[in-house]
Amino acid sequence: xxxxxxxxxxxxxxxxxxxxxxxxxxxxxxxxxxxxxxxxxxxxxxxxxxxxxxxxxxxxxxxxxxxxxxxxxxxxxxxxxxxxxxxxxxxxxxxxxxxxxxxxxxxxxxxxxxxxxxxxxxxxxxxxxxxxxxxxxxxxxxxxxxxxxxxxxxxxxxxxxxxxxxxxxxxxxxxxxxxxxxxxxxxxxxxxxxxxxxxxxxxxxxxxxxxxxxxxxxxxxxxxxxxxxxxxxxxxxxxxxxxxxxxxxxxxxxxxxxxxxxxxxxxxxxxxxxxxxxxxxxxx
Numbered sequence: 001x002x003x004x005x006x007x008x009x010x011x012x013x014x015x016x017x018x019x020x021x022x023x024x025x026x027x028x029x030x031x032x033x034x035x036x037x038x039x040x041x042x043x044x045x046x047x048x049x050x051x052x053x054x055x056x057x058x059x060x061x062x063x064x065x066x067x068x069x070x071x072x073x074x075x076x077x078x079x080x081x082x083x084x085x086x087x088x089x090x091x092x093x094x095x096x097x098x099x100x101x102x103x104x105x106x107x108x109x110x111x112x113x114x115x116x117x118x119x120x121x122x123x124x125x126x127x128x129x130x131x132x133x134x135x136x137x138x139x140x141x142x143x144x145x146x147x148x149x150x151x152x153x154x155x156x157x158x159x160x161x162x163x164x165x166x167x168x169x170x171x172x173x174x175x176x177x178x179x180x181x182x183x184x185x186x187x188x189x190x191x192x193x194x195x196x197x198x199x200x201x202x203x204x205x206x207x208x209x210x211x212x213x214x215x216x217x218x219x220x221x222x223x224x225x226x227x228x229x230x231x232x233x234x235x236x237x238x239x240x241x242x243x244x245x246x247x248x249x250x251x252x253x254x255x256x257x258x259x260x261x262x263x264x265x266x267x268x269x270x271x272x273x274x275x276x277x278x279x280x281x282x283x284x
Contacts, residue, residue: 087243125150139180140179158257159257221255
């Protein structure tokens with residue numbers, strides 16, 4: 001148990017959760033009183049719980065059947081599953097193009113020889129994606145960085161280490177997940193991929209999703225979310241909704257690299273991934 005707690009608190013530190021927050025400045029003298037003894041505060045007035053929202057008669061209740069450890073620490077104070085968001089159907093031309101690739105290996109082979117956009121000129125390696133071909137959870141990022149370009153693997157380096165810790169904390173370790181990016185070659189200076197670069201690569205990703213057919217998609221960052229959902233919106237507008245991509249629930253959260261730059265985003269990202277984790281347990 002000590003090792004489990006140690007791993008939990010280490011994750012909270014990685015997610016920016018090692019500070020204590022007070023609602024107001026603490027008056028030590030007032031708290032202790034003139035005699036130096038701690039004063040017991042008066043009991044708080046009872047607070048009426050908020051009224052539960054009405055449920056439409058036609059709404060089918062969702063049944064959650066936990067798997068893994070029912071006492072896992074990630075379940076403590078996990079946020080409820082939010083309401084529906086956008087419903088997306090993949091473009092017919094993208095589906096038709098991808099139909100010629102019968103397997104994930106065939107997609108990767110096609111990517112390796114792709115010259116569909118200028119990103120191919122500066123690549124060291126293509127980064128098609130990797131993981132469990134029958135994964136229940138599929139993570140989609142923006143594009144390869146320098147480390148990924150050199151290794152040919154998605155999400156390595158510090159951002160990859162953080163993603164690995166997050167996945168382990170929700171009891172879906174990386175070997176059980178499939179991980180891919182919107183574009184398969186590194187953009188110069190790690191800039192966001194341009195619209196034509198995304199368009200050239202999306203049929204590969206669409207086919208990968210169709211072949212894996214995960215139970216939940218997790219879009220990591222604004223570029224991944226916008227590309228999958230076909231919209232131009234802020235990450236704040238797209239988070240905290242259960243979108244549907246070709247019938248697959250899709251959750252939007254922050255990219256691990258962004259979490260390393262801004263620790264304030266780590267706590268909401270932790271909620272996002274726990275929502276995705278709960279969706280894995282829903283009866284279809």
